[in-house]
Amino acid sequence: MIRAAVVGASGYTGVELLRLLHRHPEVDIVCLTGDSSAGKRIQDIYPHLQGIYNQPVENTDPDLIAERADFVFIALPSGHTGSIVPNLLKKGLRVIDLGGDLRLPGDMYSKWYKKTPVPEPIQKQAVYGLSEWYRTEIEKAQLIANPGCYPTATLLALLPLVEAGAIEPDSIIVDAKSGVSGAGRAAALGSVFSEVNENFKAYKVNHHQHTPEIEQQLSKAAGKKVVMTFTPHLVPMTRGILATCYARVSAGWTQSRLFDLYHSTYEGKPFVRIRPVGNYPQTKEVTGSNRCDIGLSLDDRTGRLTVLSVIDNLVKGASGQAVQNLNIMAGFEETAGLDEVPLYP
Numbered sequence: 001m002i003r004a005a006v007v008g009a010s011g012y013t014g015v016e017l018l019r020l021l022h023r024h025p026e027v028d029i030v031c032l033t034g035d036s037s038a039g040k041r042i043q044d045i046y047p048h049l050q051g052i053y054n055q056p057v058e059n060t061d062p063d064l065i066a067e068r069a070d071f072v073f074i075a076l077p078s079g080h081t082g083s084i085v086p087n088l089l090k091k092g093l094r095v096i097d098l099g100g101d102l103r104l105p106g107d108m109y110s111k112w113y114k115k116t117p118v119p120e121p122i123q124k125q126a127v128y129g130l131s132e133w134y135r136t137e138i139e140k141a142q143l144i145a146n147p148g149c150y151p152t153a154t155l156l157a158l159l160p161l162v163e164a165g166a167i168e169p170d171s172i173i174v175d176a177k178s179g180v181s182g183a184g185r186a187a188a189l190g191s192v193f194s195e196v197n198e199n200f201k202a203y204k205v206n207h208h209q210h211t212p213e214i215e216q217q218l219s220k221a222a223g224k225k226v227v228m229t230f231t232p233h234l235v236p237m238t239r240g241i242l243a244t245c246y247a248r249v250s251a252g253w254t255q256s257r258l259f260d261l262y263h264s265t266y267e268g269k270p271f272v273r274i275r276p277v278g279n280y281p282q283t284k285e286v287t288g289s290n291r292c293d294i295g296l297s298l299d300d301r302t303g304r305l306t307v308l309s310v311i312d313n314l315v316k317g318a319s320g321q322a323v324q325n326l327n328i329m330a331g332f333e334e335t336a337g338l339d340e341v342p343l344y345p
């Protein structure tokens with residue numbers, strides 16, 4: 001049995017970890033921590049957990065965590081990793097960080113997050129946890145940078161194409177939409193019902209912090225620097241991301257060859273489903289599950305390919321992928337604790 005701590009258990013991704021890990025056969029939750037909610041019982045913060053979890057939420061004390069746990073999920077706002085994670089690593093714990101602190105080199109992190117980066121050796125030690133693509137590195141890792149929600153949806157859609165040279169990398173445009181839980185539980189004007197309901201807006205246009213994270217992985221796959229246009233939008237729904245990706249196809253790539261490429265790339269990957277020709281995924285079709293569904297269409301008139309990718313931001317976009325990474329790191333069945341059928345309708 002793995003003894004796991006959830007740091008930031010009172011937030012949305014923290015409580016989603018509790019939902020998923022409750023049915024994990026190999027994981028015991030031994031410590032929950034928070035900030036303003038420290039001292040309360042988790043069931044008093046989240047009454048839907050009554051009779052399921054009754055632990056207290058404690059202050060985030062790395063020494064206390066290291067005494068009880070051997071595996072730690074960090075589900076904190078960005079900027080806190082540096083004060084907690086080095087201590088945990090020194091004590092030999094394995095750590096999965098759901099925030100953005102470990103995904104970018106320090107200079108890029110300061111530029112896009114406007115926060116102080118973690119010390120360079122810690123950032124360099126982190127393995128980027130896009131489970132379907134970096135399994136071998138994840139297996140051996142002590143520290144995982146769990147990918148962002150938009151990058152997960154976008155990279156699962158685009159990496160097969162970029163790696164195979166099927167598209168011109170300088171032609172990529174990603175137009176993505178997220179549900180409001182992507183912004184977390186902390187009160188913010190932009191998440192208030194009357195601001196979000198019956199509204200639809202783009203935000204952080206050309207300035208979203210997930211832009212360099214996506215470009216970094218696309219560049220690695222292309223073997224050269226890739227930049228793209230990325231526009232996120234906020235949709236009045238609770239969960240879900242739909243990333244619509246556009247690119248010009250390279251010479252010689254037909255629609256059927258593109259479908260073959262996706263099928264062979266994701267063969268044997270339990271959470272990625274490729275939709276048949278003419279069928280396009282909807283966010284509701286993956287809600288509550290760790291799945292990423294992908295649909296595509298090549299427009300012969302324009303020579304442009306459209307790839308649609310959907311995930312649940314709190315599951316494959318955060319806590320579900322974190323559990324998938326734990327499974328890979330610990331040598332468990334990749335689907336352990338994650339075999340949910342999507343919640344539909």
Ligand SMILES: NC(=O)C1=CN([C@@H]2O[C@H](COP(=O)(O)OP(=O)(O)OC[C@H]3O[C@@H](n4cnc5c(N)ncnc54)[C@H](OP(=O)(O)O)[C@@H]3O)[C@@H](O)[C@H]2O)C=CC1
Nearest residue numbers: 008010011012013034035036037075076099182184185318
């Ligand atoms: N929401 C999403 O869809 C996704 C989120 N992420 C990332 O995951 C991380 C967590 O996000 P999310 O769960 O949505 O955020 P929430 O705002 O819902 O939760 C944040 C958690 O961090 C705790 N916390 C806040 N400030 C501090 C502090 N100073 N010291 C210690 N603990 C603190 C809060 O404790 P308390 O409530 O007790 O004050 C709470 O438990 C973020 O880095 C986010 O970017 C990544 C992918 C998707």
Ligand SMILES: CC(=O)N[C@@H](CCC(=O)OP(=O)(O)O)C(=O)O
Nearest residue numbers: 078099100148178179182183209
């Ligand atoms: C809807 C919404 O506001 N989503 C958040 C997702 C941020 C996130 O997950 O933060 P990391 O940078 O730590 O990955 C945003 O766009 O900023």
